[in-house]
Amino acid sequence: MxxxxxxxxxxxxxxxxxxxxxxxxxxxxxxxxxxxxxxxxxxxxxxxxxxxxxxxxxxxxxxxxxxxxxxxxxxxxxxxxxxxxxxxxxxxxxxxxxxxxxxxxxxxxxxxxxxxxxxxxxFMRRYDRGYREIKNEIENKEIGAPLIIHSIHRNKVPEPQFTTEMSIKNSVIHEIDLYRWLLGEDYKIAQVVIPKTSKNAEGELLDPQIVLLETESGVRIDVESFVNCQYGYDVRCEVVGEEGTLTLADPHQTIKRKKGKKSHPIFPDWSDRFSEAYDIELQEWINDVKKDEMNGPSSWDGYMASYTADLCSQARIKNEIIEIPTQKCPDFYCK
CATH class of the missing domain: 3.40.50.720 (NAD(P)-binding Rossmann-like Domain)
Incomplete structure (x- = not known):
């Protein structure tokens, strides 16, 4: 049925x-x-x-x-x-x-x-095959303890009326949830650095931005958010561990070699890049509901992502390094 x-x-x-x-x-x-x-x-x-x-x-x-x-x-x-x-x-x-x-x-x-x-x-990135492979490698300690994560999140152009605050609360919030999930720990420090602003940033939009996070165990994470990169949709991730690194691969695409050049297409937007992840996400949700259970990102995960994004925005506005107070997860969600 x-x-x-x-x-x-x-x-x-x-x-x-x-x-x-x-x-x-x-x-x-x-x-x-x-x-x-x-x-x-x-x-x-x-x-x-x-x-x-x-x-x-x-x-x-x-x-x-x-x-x-x-x-x-x-x-x-x-x-x-x-x-x-x-x-x-x-x-x-x-x-x-x-x-x-x-x-x-x-x-x-x-x-x-x-x-x-x-x-x-x-949070569909949890269902991307590449990120799931990275999580599996981390959990199996294939590269030792993670030390640093380098991350890029670029969009060709932003939606109309896109604001500086939205770079974090609508875009980087995916990385905020993702790395909390990958590492299995919360954040303790946030900072936002504003480089030279692109000529393509309209109005008062500050773009690009660099979000710096530190987890409870001391893993350092840098996330470049650039919503006016002009060339396409581009997400990257490299986890640097004690004994090796893990790099997110692009989904399979045909590579063309012609007239002395090697090329492959770049995704135009997020819906194409994560199309398969959306399929897996909703299929697993359907399967869970039919079994009368829930295993995906919870209300608490949603809260922690928004809570951290809010503090990152404060760090940008104040131009300060901000501590992220620990939030105790209710047993209802964390046991």
């Missing part, structure tokens, strides 16, 4: 999730959709034989929906996740889980009160 999924938000990522669930993945069908753009949502509903709901809350509480995907405007995430918990339904929420630490803690409190983990946050 297919899992009946309701999708709130039929913008780009919402549409992509609907297409992959109905056309590529197994064990689920999108049965309901909602979006503030009524005509677009109705068109999607008709195309995929789903029911359109004028109200996201009605969709969540419908008997025709067993699990929910929240891919709507960021400030609406907390409301819909809280309503899903209230309804006792599993919910996959694209990052951010909420736009403030206070809202995220409300979600955590309600989930603990309900007594069951229902929420998964959409």
């Amino acid at each position: 297919d899992l009946k999924v309701g999708v709130i938000g039929t913008g780009f990522i919402g549409r992509e999730h609907i297409k992959r669930i109905n056309n590529k993945l197994s064990g689920a069908q999108v049965t309901a959709v909602n979006d503030i753009n009524v005509e677009a949502a109705k068109s999607i509903a008709e195309k995929f034989n789903s029911k359109f709901y004028n109200s996201a809350v009605d969709l969540i509480n419908s008997d025709e929906v067993e699990a929910i995907i929240v891919a709507s405007w960021d400030p609406t995430h907390a409301e819909f996740v809280l309503e899903s918990i209230k309804a006792g339904k599993y919910v996959f929420c694209e990052k951010p889980l909420a736009t403030s630490a206070e809202e995220t803690l409300m979600i955590i409190d309600e989930e603990i009160k309900f007594g069951k983990k229902l929420v998964q946050v959409g």
Whole structure:
């Protein structure tokens, strides 16, 4: 029996999730959709034989929906996740889980009160084959203890109205979650360095930025965020260990040799680069929900990523090295 999924938000990522669930993945069908753009949502509903709901809350509480995907405007995430918990339904929420630490803690409190983990946050890089291989190598101590991580996160051009703060809270937040997961530890120090700003940065945007983090055990991490690199989408990672290094490889691409040159294409954006990771992420979520369990990034993971990103933003504004106070993980999430 297919899992009946309701999708709130039929913008780009919402549409992509609907297409992959109905056309590529197994064990689920999108049965309901909602979006503030009524005509677009109705068109999607008709195309995929789903029911359109004028109200996201009605969709969540419908008997025709067993699990929910929240891919709507960021400030609406907390409301819909809280309503899903209230309804006792599993919910996959694209990052951010909420736009403030206070809202995220409300979600955590309600989930603990309900007594069951229902929420998964959409940190898709945890599902990328390359990053999973790196994590496996680290856990098997193939390079000894990690000492340093060098990281790059470049976009060809940013979305309209992209701000300096968004470089960290919308972009680097992926690395913040990723390296906490790879290393299995939290951060204790944050700093942000602003190099010379690119001529392609519009308005008051400061771009590129370099985020420097130190983990509890002393691993140093540098993340270059450059959202106006002009040439394509480019993410890189090198883990330097006591006895070797691990380097993230690009997904398989054909290499062309012609007229004295060797070349391969560069991904245009994140959706192409991590297309397979999104597939794996949602397939594993579907499988988990059907087994009545939740194993992906939790509400606590969402909170820690946002909490760290907030402090990184403070470090940039104050131009200071900032300590990151330790947060005790509730037993509900960490045992």
